[in-house]
Amino acid sequence: MNDDQLLRYSRHILLPELGIEGQEKLLAAHALVIGAGGLGSPAALYLASAGVGRITLADGDTVDLTNLQRQILHATAAVGRPKSVSGRDTLARLNPEVRVEPVEQRLEGARLDALVAAADVVLDCSDNFATRHAVNRACVARRRPLVSGAGVRFDGQISVYDLRSVDSPCYACLFPEDAEPEEMRCAVMGVFAPLTGIIGTMQAAEALKLLAGLGESLCGRLLLLDALRMEWRSIRLKKDPACRVCGGAARI
Numbered sequence: 001m002n003d004d005q006l007l008r009y010s011r012h013i014l015l016p017e018l019g020i021e022g023q024e025k026l027l028a029a030h031a032l033v034i035g036a037g038g039l040g041s042p043a044a045l046y047l048a049s050a051g052v053g054r055i056t057l058a059d060g061d062t063v064d065l066t067n068l069q070r071q072i073l074h075a076t077a078a079v080g081r082p083k084s085v086s087g088r089d090t091l092a093r094l095n096p097e098v099r100v101e102p103v104e105q106r107l108e109g110a111r112l113d114a115l116v117a118a119a120d121v122v123l124d125c126s127d128n129f130a131t132r133h134a135v136n137r138a139c140v141a142r143r144r145p146l147v148s149g150a151g152v153r154f155d156g157q158i159s160v161y162d163l164r165s166v167d168s169p170c171y172a173c174l175f176p177e178d179a180e181p182e183e184m185r186c187a188v189m190g191v192f193a194p195l196t197g198i199i200g201t202m203q204a205a206e207a208l209k210l211l212a213g214l215g216e217s218l219c220g221r222l223l224l225l226d227a228l229r230m231e232w233r234s235i236r237l238k239k240d241p242a243c244r245v246c247g248g249a250a251r252i
């Protein structure tokens with residue numbers, strides 16, 4: 001690290017659990033952030049400010065006026081621009097040392113698989129079940145830790161699925177692919193602006209912990225937030241031996 005980096009990251013380096021060694025791990029790390037909206041905005045901002053060396057930011061949408069209430073990567077002048085590119089520009093202003101690669105598409109198939117394989121940690125900040133399940137499959141296949149968040153109305157949830165550990169559940173153990181739950185879209189249901197900030201920020205915290213090797217991750221626990229009462233519930237998660245996504249993989 002050069003002198004500027006020692007200053008920029010000094011408040012991390014002061015943490016005995018993190019230190020120079022942990023910060024160097026962050027500088028050498030690559031995070032894939034899927035979705036540059038309400039969750040992806042705070043998540044990517046903290047990953048960049050904290051010095052994660054490389055961030056791939058994927059989103060197929062353009063910035064809409066209705067996004068600005070909570071999607072804090074994007075300012076009013078970005079309306080109409082691709083979210084991944086607007087996000088890249090904001091992150092570059094925050095920390096020019098971080099290499100941010102915008103991907104202007106909704107990830108699926110071989111491209112998703114390749115980007116997951118190239119990342120050290122994956123943050124699912126998407127807003128639909130098709131993407132969530134595709135991301136989970138790729139993370140299970142490639143054994144990449146997945147930090148999964150969601151938020152709508154005043155309700156948020158977050159967990160970590162880390163198939164590097166054999167007894168970790170995957171997203172589909174909890175939400176089976178054939179269950180077809182009702183999509184809870186912000187466009188229809190509404191969303192409290194700071195809710196996505198709280199959950200997205202926690203996704204960044206879990207990702208930074210995984211990358212720097214700190215503490216214990218949320219793997220095996222699902223946190224549920226009721227922001228109207230500001231109450232959290234913690235639920236223990238178990239691997240589903242019959243899970244169609246990770247059940248077979250676990251026997252390898």
Ligand SMILES: [Zn+2]
Nearest residue numbers: 170173243246
């Ligand atoms: Zn599973």
